């Protein structure tokens with residue numbers, strides 16, 4: 001079993017807000033992050049699988065790159081995360097971004113890449129890093 005990680009980058013804006021809270025509760029909870037602001041995010045997607053004898057690959061990275069661009073990066077890059085289709089009605093935290101990316105990719109990886117999604121990791125800043133391994 002080999003794990004492979006592909007890195008992508010995206011730049012997006014977000015606003016941390018719970019629409020069920022009052023203005024004051026949102027300010028108290030999210031502080032400056034209640035304002036729209038942006039990050040240069042890095043996304044690391046790790047898949048795992050057995051090496052195919054015919055190709056020497058677990059999966060073709062070209063195909064993983066294409067799936068990431070089609071289903072994730074093209075939807076997030078230079079957008080407001082709160083308005084992205086797979087983030088609708090969710091708080092636009094990086095925790096929730098990780099889970100949403102996992103949910104978007106899981107079946108794609110399984111069906112099109114013949115391997116298994118292992119981890120979705122998002123760096124929001126160089127100091128704040130989020131990882132999701134699915135619900136085990």
Ligand code: NI
Pocket residue numbers: 014033037038039
């Ligand atoms: Ni932020």
